[in-house]
Amino acid sequence: MKKLPLGIQTFSEIIKEDYLYVDKTRHIAELMRCGKYLFLSRPRRFGKSLLVSTLSEIFSGNKALFQGLYIYDKIEWQKHPVIVIDFAAIDFSTEIDLREGLIQLMDELNDEYQLDVDKRGFKAYFKNIILALYKKYGKVVVLVDEYDKPIVEYVDDIERATKNREIIRNFFGVLKSSDAFLHFVFLTGVSKFARVSIFSDLNNILDITLSKQFAPLLGYTQPELESYFAQHIQTLCFELGIKKARLLTQIKTWYDGYSWNAVDRMYNPFSILNLFALRRFSNYWFASGTPSFLIKLIKETGREVTAFENKKVSEIVFDSYNLENLNVFALLFQTGYLTITHIDTQEYFAEYILGAGINLTFGNPRLPPGAIHIQPLRGCAF
Numbered sequence: 001m002k003k004l005p006l007g008i009q010t011f012s013e014i015i016k017e018d019y020l021y022v023d024k025t026r027h028i029a030e031l032m033r034c035g036k037y038l039f040l041s042r043p044r045r046f047g048k049s050l051l052v053s054t055l056s057e058i059f060s061g062n063k064a065l066f067q068g069l070y071i072y073d074k075i076e077w078q079k080h081p082v083i084v085i086d087f088a089a090i091d092f093s094t095e096i097d098l099r100e101g102l103i104q105l106m107d108e109l110n111d112e113y114q115l116d117v118d119k120r121g122f123k124a125y126f127k128n129i130i131l132a133l134y135k136k137y138g139k140v141v142v143l144v145d146e147y148d149k150p151i152v153e154y155v156d157d158i159e160r161a162t163k164n165r166e167i168i169r170n171f172f173g174v175l176k177s178s179d180a181f182l183h184f185v186f187l188t189g190v191s192k193f194a195r196v197s198i199f200s201d202l203n204n205i206l207d208i209t210l211s212k213q214f215a216p217l218l219g220y221t222q223p224e225l226e227s228y229f230a231q232h233i234q235t236l237c238f239e240l241g242i243k244k245a246r247l248l249t250q251i252k253t254w255y256d257g258y259s260w261n262a263v264d265r266m267y268n269p270f271s272i273l274n275l276f277a278l279r280r281f282s283n284y285w286f287a288s289g290t291p292s293f294l295i296k297l298i299k300e301t302g303r304e305v306t307a308f309e310n311k312k313v314s315e316i317v318f319d320s321y322n323l324e325n326l327n328v329f330a331l332l333f334q335t336g337y338l339t340i341t342h343i344d345t346q347e348y349f350a351e352y353i354l355g356a357g358i359n360l361t362f363g364n365p366r367l368p369p370g371a372i373h374i375q376p377l378r379g380c381a382f
Helices: 011-016 025-032 046-058 095-112 121-136 158-172 220-227 230-240 244-255 269-278 294-303 315-319 328-334
Strands: 035-042 081-088 141-145 182-189 311-314 339-345 350-355
Touching: 011 046, 011 269, 025 046, 046 081, 046 141, 046 182, 081 095, 081 121, 095 121, 095 158, 121 244, 220 230, 220 244, 230 244, 230 269, 230 315, 294 315, 311 315, 315 328, 328 350
Parallel strands: 035 182, 081 141, 141 182
Antiparallel strands: 311 350, 339 350
């Protein structure tokens, strides 16, 4: 059996160390042809960082890493200078820390590519880095992981979140004026609520969060589960003393159920990898971190999470909220507590039924004292 890449988000390490990799490069190749500026929102623990790492290797021209994968002979391999901005790796405790963290990132790029760019101003430094990279190596690729982390982490502290939002907006405002020097820009995070205000200047950014063709981009489909994890499934059957059909039914009951198009049901990768690594069923996604800001918001509504199930909402809901007016339906969907169960296509717009499918009754973990009880829902991945 191939080793399970539990906690590993670096594509090159997975390939070089012969970890199990579910080939998503067919969807990635399609994504690369989809547009120049792309945005994708997915819950935590769904493989966004691995996707960013994979894109980085593709645009760096490292074709050898992809031998045996779909994309190997399907694209024209060209090497581009790549800027990867991972906000999980930047200190944003204060607005000063966030600003200095971004400047330090620019310093590292300046040294890595030997650009000799003068450190003058905050926005100017970023723009001059992009321009210098373009002049020396060609058009630049910018990949942003967890773009919203400095805001989401302080969503219950509006003043701090707003300050971080302004810094990020000023920083990324450089991208529009640098269009001639950019080849591809991809941004990903948990929420969509910050996107509208942060990237207001990038009015040509394409949101593929609910695009039908990219629903299977992250997470595992049923065929992928049964194919790539065949040996692990066999081992778990032996371990638990049950037949394959029964095991697959249990896995589906526990971890299947998240969908972005009401057709493709996706397994959460973090839960599946933990299941086969530890060889027991558990609410792995919940144990990986409780969204305290969401619990607080729901508590303020005075309603249980189940009260939000099977409600019909318009697509506008997913883009209509901001820091000052958070929409609980949108947050529950973005964080993985609700999923799309049905899409009702109208003449000019679509309406979405949000539900959990089947509630998990196993475990029912307790939340911190004073917090509202949230029963884990199938597909939860925050």
